[in-house]
Amino acid sequence: MTCKNEKIAVIGAGSWGTALAIVLADNEHEVHLWGHKKEQIEEINRSHTNKKYLPDIQLSESIIGYDSLEMAMNGINNIVLAVPTKAIREVLGKIAKFQTKPITIIHVSKGIEPDTLLRVSEMIKEEFPNDLLQDIVVLSGPSHAEEVSLRHPTTVTVSSENEEAAKHVQDLFMNQNFRVYTNSDIIGVEIGGALKNIIALAAGISDGLGYGDNAKAALITRGLAEIARLGTKMGANPLTFLGLSGIGDLIVTCTSVHSRNWRAGNMLGKGMKLNEVLENMGMVVEGVRTTKAAHQLAKKYDVQMPIANALYSVLFNEFNPKEAVDSLMGRLKTHENEDLTNLLND
Numbered sequence: 001m002t003c004k005n006e007k008i009a010v011i012g013a014g015s016w017g018t019a020l021a022i023v024l025a026d027n028e029h030e031v032h033l034w035g036h037k038k039e040q041i042e043e044i045n046r047s048h049t050n051k052k053y054l055p056d057i058q059l060s061e062s063i064i065g066y067d068s069l070e071m072a073m074n075g076i077n078n079i080v081l082a083v084p085t086k087a088i089r090e091v092l093g094k095i096a097k098f099q100t101k102p103i104t105i106i107h108v109s110k111g112i113e114p115d116t117l118l119r120v121s122e123m124i125k126e127e128f129p130n131d132l133l134q135d136i137v138v139l140s141g142p143s144h145a146e147e148v149s150l151r152h153p154t155t156v157t158v159s160s161e162n163e164e165a166a167k168h169v170q171d172l173f174m175n176q177n178f179r180v181y182t183n184s185d186i187i188g189v190e191i192g193g194a195l196k197n198i199i200a201l202a203a204g205i206s207d208g209l210g211y212g213d214n215a216k217a218a219l220i221t222r223g224l225a226e227i228a229r230l231g232t233k234m235g236a237n238p239l240t241f242l243g244l245s246g247i248g249d250l251i252v253t254c255t256s257v258h259s260r261n262w263r264a265g266n267m268l269g270k271g272m273k274l275n276e277v278l279e280n281m282g283m284v285v286e287g288v289r290t291t292k293a294a295h296q297l298a299k300k301y302d303v304q305m306p307i308a309n310a311l312y313s314v315l316f317n318e319f320n321p322k323e324a325v326d327s328l329m330g331r332l333k334t335h336e337n338e339d340l341t342n343l344l345n346d
């Protein structure tokens with residue numbers, strides 16, 4: 001049963017924070033949407049729009065924008081953390097200053113931190129004072145903000161070490177247009193959500209090079225194999241990768257024009273340089289930093305991640321995208337299921 005009337009702060013007034021604020025307002029919660037840009041918050045409160053991120057969407061007047069974190073946090077029971085992975089530590093540090101009682105943090109960011117190789121829930125545990133942290137819940141799955149804000153049917157999954165907390169978040173968000181499942185495998189849910197962005201960049205490159213649906217299907221399928229290979233070694237349940245936060249999100253991100261990762265890859269495939277692409281995008285392209293993390297994780301866990309490694313060479317070593325595809329196609333012959341069968345039997 002959907003619950004109502006909770007006070008929730010959505011931290012991050014970009015595409016995803018705003019779309020989730022819409023879902024929560026539809027469910028009759030009191031939504032405080034925090035953003036760090038005064039003009040944007042003024043726009044949200046004045047004209048009930050957020051034109052940079054969701055240009056055609058009229059927001060409910062019940063969504064109140066705040067540029068003061070202290071005011072946004074006043075009296076709330078839950079935080080939805082919707083900033084890019086890169087900003088999470090900084091933002092958590094600021095939030096902690098205004099929090100006086102334990103709180104549930106619902107994070108929706110799809111990334112892995114390079115060098116520390118931490119998933120977002122692990123970053124939160126490390127960064128946020130333990131005595132102020134009630135539960136951490138991740139919400140992930142195939143869900144472009146552009147479609148959620150139009151109330152098009154969308155399904156996601158929520159996961160937490162505390163199943164009751166996950167069920168509560170399911171109740172907070174669930175409605176006729178936004179169906180929420182629970183899954184107890186937080187590692188798998190976070191790994192699937194983060195690593196699909198890498199494959200979406202690669203799919204965009206493939207499309208930008210002019211390759212067709214065969215190539216994209218190959219990237220999705222072999223991409224899923226390497227995500228599952230790494231994720232399982234990191235402790236995930238392999239079945240999670242067949243779910244919404246795995247194959248579901250991989251499909252939507254590799255095939256949708258809404259995907260910033262796909263669009264960034266597409267521009268790279270057409271010959272643009274990475275810094276030009278990122279400037280052009282003006283929104284977060286999580287897959288770029290996560291490619292660095294995946295490259296490091298593949299070494300740490302000694303798993304084959306040929307697509308992630310080829311992408312790493314394109315992004316960070318100026319490898320030519322066409323040659324990267326040639327190198328993937330020219331790899332030594334192998335059996336399709338060998339590694340995965342071993343994983344499932346472990």
Ligand SMILES: NC(=O)C1=CN([C@@H]2O[C@H](COP(=O)(O)OP(=O)(O)OC[C@H]3O[C@@H](n4cnc5c(N)ncnc54)[C@H](OP(=O)(O)O)[C@@H]3O)[C@@H](O)[C@H]2O)C=CC1
Pocket residue numbers: 012013014015016017035036037053082083084085087090091108109110111143144145146282283284286
């Ligand atoms: N968009 C989508 O459809 C979905 C996105 N996600 C995930 O959600 C997360 C957020 O993405 P999304 O909303 O799309 O990204 P956007 O680029 O659309 O928005 C990011 C928001 O975070 C703000 N921000 C960036 N750095 C900071 C900082 N240091 N302090 C405070 N605010 C900051 C940005 O502010 P500014 O305007 O100043 O840049 C902007 O408001 C990502 O991890 C993404 O993978 C998950 C599912 C769907």
Ligand SMILES: O=C(CO)COP(=O)(O)O
Pocket residue numbers: 110141142143144145197200249252253258259260261262284285286
């Ligand atoms: O995660 C997303 C959809 O589920 C959004 O993907 P992009 O960040 O590539 O736009």
